[in-house]
Amino acid sequence: MDYLLTDEQKMIRELSRKIAEEKIRPVAAKYDQTEDFPWDVIKVIAESDLFGLFIPEECGGMGVGVLNLCLATEELSRACGGIAVCYAATALGTFPIVLFGNDEQKKKYLPEIASGKKVAAFGITEPEAGSDASGIKTTARKEGNYYVLNGLKHFITNGGDAEVYTVIAMTDKTKGARGASAFIVEKGTPGFTFGKKEEKLGIRASSTRELVFTDCKIPKENLLSKEGMGFIVTMRTFDMSRPGVAAQALGIAQGALDVAVKYAKERVQFGKPISSFQGIQWMLADMATQIEAARGLVYACAREIDAGVKDVAKDSAMAKLYASDVAMKVSTDAVQILGGYGYMKDYPAEKYMRDAKITQIYEGTNQIQRNIIALQLIKEMAK
């Protein structure tokens, strides 16, 4: 389907596809096995300017464009959802600075992220605060010119490998959600260490670690926006980044379909390629249709954000929910089409299925996305 992309957007797609095919696909299985951070690929992505897609031009980027970011993420994910998320999670960690940073903060951090010298991460999740973010226990106590952070974040994508972290901590526990604040924390700050690296089902090229804060003193200048803005920073960040997760899911789904179509054409049973059987054809047709529907939703939502539409929470949630459910379904069907081979690691289908699962879980589980959608529907009805 023609999405009437601009020349610049077509260029982004072409370049990202080239990186995916030439630099990611050949190493995807290796990183899936070793779980090492794919620094060599990150370097290629950095040199190609793609890290600039979520950073304003005055800070060394290419200008913030959610659709542009989605196009890049989708294409990278088509080859490997794990490597793509190292890139997309940097966008997630950077959005709070782009959206809420003051001039000094932007000047200090964004150019190095735009050039790919530094990778970023976002830290909100804690062992007891997942879907219920109000359960955050990490605290930030003001002491003179510093904030002192104490607590534990877990399941942090790019944790340990990123240099720049945006971290949500409670500055005033008595105020509940309004007592949370957002901070920039640099790797190497005394009192800031990393816990164990998680072993994961999928997206194994990306690193997931605990962030441990033990009397970690950070300059008060590292507070983003004002005290008490932590949840607003988080919500606005997720509104921007959710289409990115949706795009990751979209890329995984497309990659799985590519594998399934290729296999169906080559695999001969009962004397014919299995692609000539209607049972397989209908599966492929459904997969392709679902992907195209998801793509329409994701691109439309991204365009809406780029156009400055204010309340995008519902649409953003719909895009993430639908694209990730499609990724799970399509990648599962791809494994089915490959049959026994689909279940084996020698073939790429099973990796798409493992990588797809996380997109239904992170940046708000799909159950939370449905809550957001339903709440908005009810609100709209009450107007």
Added chain:
Amino acid sequence: MDIIVCIKQVPETTEVRINPETNTLIREGVKSIINPFDMYAIEEGVRLKEKFGGKVTVVTMGPPQAEAALREAISMGADDGVLVCDRAFAGSDTWATSYTLSGVIRKIGKFDLIICGKQASDGDTAQVGPGISAHLNIPQVTYVKKVEEVQEKSMRVERMMEEGYEIIETPLPALLTVVKEINEPRLPSLKGMMRAKSAKIAVLTQKELNLDPQSIGLCGSPTQVVKIFTPAQRTGGQILKGEIPEIASQLVDLVKNEVN
């Protein structure tokens, strides 16, 4: 350091089809790409520019669509592109091509270094690079696998040999042809692609170049292609088995039979 990189657009296939009547390449229906060996030449030019300053000008001779190859080189970091395009140059062999390109390079004027790929993947002659250096009367070093050192008026390079390598110091300006061992060509960058899209490509024709009409195009090409064929693959040899004295006498018999 001002560098000129000469590139060629070639069909994206190693199985080139030949028109049996004209003995020329069939280009229809095959996607065109930059000759893979020229990608190393572009990369090396851009790397030298990044290290020593100056600029990289990419030159190609070909039909109007060869402009795409120049834009791709710009997206990788080259500064300017020059397309040498005129029906008068059609049918050039390696002699006429290198004569024409040397005329273009004289027209460009100032340069310290010319870099070419070691050969083109379609014709495989490896003659145009050395030909340019001969026409310009500058030193050439072929099959360069490493640039060791660059001085103001000279450079030292490693030249790949079948066994080992030579270290050669050459005065500048000079012409290098490079092998794939020299570097890993980068992918384009987004900023490079945007610059390439809007870059103005200079087009030079015989009118601007005013070259000797007898030395260009088909009539300036002394090469006559009589026949083009892929040599038959060598069949595997014969392996003799048994004890050594036995094999030795078998071998003697075989040689005798061969001689007779």
